[in-house]
Amino acid sequence: MNELEFFKKATLYITATPDSELGVGHFFQFLKTCIPLEGMTIQVYDPGLLSLHLFQVRVDDKLLELDKVIPLVDEEARKLVQQNVGRTIFRINKGSQEPVSRILLKALDGYLEQGEKSCIVANLNLGTGAFGDCCFIADGENRFEEKHVRMLKMLISPLSIAITAQMQFMQVKRLKSALAEESRFFHDELKKITEGEIIGRDSGLKDIMDMTAQLARVNTPVLINGETGVGKELIANAIQSASTRHDGPFVKVNCGAIPDSLIDSELFGHEKGAFTGAQCRKIGRFERASGGTIFLDEIGELPLKAQTRLLRVLQNHEIERVGGIKALPVDIRVIAATHRNLPEMVEKGEFREDLFFRLNVFPLTVPPLRHRKKDIPALTQYFIEKIATRMRLPSTPKLMPAAVEPLMAYDWPGNVRELENLVERALIVFPQGPLRFDVLFAQTQGRARAPQVLSDTVLPMDVMMRQHIQHALRETQGRISGPHGAAKLLQMHPNTLRKRMDKLGIQYRLRDRKRRG
Numbered sequence: 001m002n003e004l005e006f007f008k009k010a011t012l013y014i015t016a017t018p019d020s021e022l023g024v025g026h027f028f029q030f031l032k033t034c035i036p037l038e039g040m041t042i043q044v045y046d047p048g049l050l051s052l053h054l055f056q057v058r059v060d061d062k063l064l065e066l067d068k069v070i071p072l073v074d075e076e077a078r079k080l081v082q083q084n085v086g087r088t089i090f091r092i093n094k095g096s097q098e099p100v101s102r103i104l105l106k107a108l109d110g111y112l113e114q115g116e117k118s119c120i121v122a123n124l125n126l127g128t129g130a131f132g133d134c135c136f137i138a139d140g141e142n143r144f145e146e147k148h149v150r151m152l153k154m155l156i157s158p159l160s161i162a163i164t165a166q167m168q169f170m171q172v173k174r175l176k177s178a179l180a181e182e183s184r185f186f187h188d189e190l191k192k193i194t195e196g197e198i199i200g201r202d203s204g205l206k207d208i209m210d211m212t213a214q215l216a217r218v219n220t221p222v223l224i225n226g227e228t229g230v231g232k233e234l235i236a237n238a239i240q241s242a243s244t245r246h247d248g249p250f251v252k253v254n255c256g257a258i259p260d261s262l263i264d265s266e267l268f269g270h271e272k273g274a275f276t277g278a279q280c281r282k283i284g285r286f287e288r289a290s291g292g293t294i295f296l297d298e299i300g301e302l303p304l305k306a307q308t309r310l311l312r313v314l315q316n317h318e319i320e321r322v323g324g325i326k327a328l329p330v331d332i333r334v335i336a337a338t339h340r341n342l343p344e345m346v347e348k349g350e351f352r353e354d355l356f357f358r359l360n361v362f363p364l365t366v367p368p369l370r371h372r373k374k375d376i377p378a379l380t381q382y383f384i385e386k387i388a389t390r391m392r393l394p395s396t397p398k399l400m401p402a403a404v405e406p407l408m409a410y411d412w413p414g415n416v417r418e419l420e421n422l423v424e425r426a427l428i429v430f431p432q433g434p435l436r437f438d439v440l441f442a443q444t445q446g447r448a449r450a451p452q453v454l455s456d457t458v459l460p461m462d463v464m465m466r467q468h469i470q471h472a473l474r475e476t477q478g479r480i481s482g483p484h485g486a487a488k489l490l491q492m493h494p495n496t497l498r499k500r501m502d503k504l505g506i507q508y509r510l511r512d513r514k515r516r517g
């Protein structure tokens with residue numbers, strides 16, 4: 001074979017694929033038919049030359065899993081390797097007597113036959129300096145001739161390109177598996193957070209829980225009705241956890257929180273260039289939920305156009321990305337929830353009737369808290385423990401005798417969420433206990449009214465913050481710092497609180513003002 005033919009064939013093998021087993025592997029087999037060869041190592045240099053990373057080792061047709069980093073401990077070895085880096089390719093007649101080959105052969109101890117070796121070292125270089133080298137090894141002394149050096153010199157560029165591609169390929173593979181691992185981790189963590197305990201399983205929510213168990217066995221859509229804050233999401237989670245899909249994703253979409261113009265692309269994804277601003281392909285929530293469950297919260301807020309698309313998903317079990325040309329199959333279960341009266345919306349033409357019937361195969365209605373007041377004591381205790389742990393209180397505060405009475409007398413328009421918020425408020429005000437709720441209620445005409453601090457109206461953040469800080473200041477008679485100060489109650493540094501008060505225009509008590517000068 002002449003040199004040109006050798007170059008052509010070798011290059012074809014080297015660049016065939018970034019898969020090391022096939023590309024460089026086939027090249028090694030081929031090379032063995034042209035030059036004396038028992039082994040080949042590829043090493044990459046650490047930028048400061050503190051080590052060599054033995055990236056690939058082939059001995060006798062086998063690719064060894066020898067992902068080894070060889071530290072260049074002594075300064076002399078480092079210097080000698082550095083000298084070699086300056087050369088393009090060189091022959092070593094007695095491997096044991098040359099510092100670079102000595103280091104490599106020592107690392108391969110046990111993999112190669114005993115005895116002296118000959119080597120050719122070719123530096124890998126993409127024009128910006130050597131980033132590693134390739135060492136060709138043959139048994140015995142003086143095995144390589146000048147023509148072998150010439151042949152291998154021709155291959156330095158294709159080898160450098162192929163090995164760089166291989167390194168990048170492996171890096172991508174490593175990142176992909178790290179990402180998959182991370183995603184599994186977050187999925188499990190998220191499950192732990194979202195899969196909260198359900199209080200009232202055996203009392204106020206017993207019927208619902210029985211139905212939930214039945215629903216876990218089938219794959220039909222579920223429509224959960226109930227006032228805001230009753231625990232619809234918790235029930236949706238319970239259905240998913242008990243179902244055969246429990247290892248799959250649980251993707252929540254708050255249909256009311258996504259702007260109309262974005263809802264299609266958010267739910268179904270879009271192709272690159274589907275509309276102005278679609279700079280890359282986006283995977284929608286339905287695709288992400290494949291193999292698991294999608295929870296469509298506030299389904300009543302879904303715009304009509306998106307309702308039509310959703311109906312198609314339920315009918316055909318496939319989605320179409322915005323701007324896409326082919327339908328993609330998806331294996332998902334849909335659980336929807338709403339606090340709105342969907343039949344009434346259907347009558348008004350605000351919700352598609354066919355979609356309503358599709359979703360309403362299994363309606364579940366979670367009763368409001370006022371209809372299951374017997375759960376209030378257990379819920380209160382549960383939230384005290386949960387929130388005290390989250391707030392890292394040194395111990396869980398106890399309840400004052402009869403503290404639950406006003407809670408039993410109240411109607412809870414905001415349901416369990418309102419109770420949870422009230423407990424949090426009590427823990428902020430009485431972190432050492434005993435906990436009481438009566439002072440958090442405004443008494444009007446002998447009837448318990450909504451806690452002052454809670455409101456159904458959504459207030460601007462600054463207004464909310466001002467009210468909250470003022471409340472804490474009232475509780476502490478205007479004191480900011482110290483063990484009985486508002487900063488302690490709000491769990492923030494007094495200076496941070498003062499800065500926040502300045503920003504919100506809240507007056508200081510006279511003494512505090514003097515202290516600040």
Ligand SMILES: Nc1ncnc2c1ncn2[C@@H]1O[C@H](COP(=O)(O)OP(=O)(O)OP(=O)(O)O)[C@@H](O)[C@H]1O
Pocket residue numbers: 196197198199200205226227228229230231232233234235297339379382416417420
């Ligand atoms: N039975 C329960 N046991 C324990 N925690 C509960 C229970 N019901 C509700 N919660 C808690 O109350 C809060 C509100 O519940 P969730 O978000 O499930 O209500 P929702 O009906 O989905 O509300 P929305 O209508 O606003 O979406 C959550 O923090 C949830 O963990």
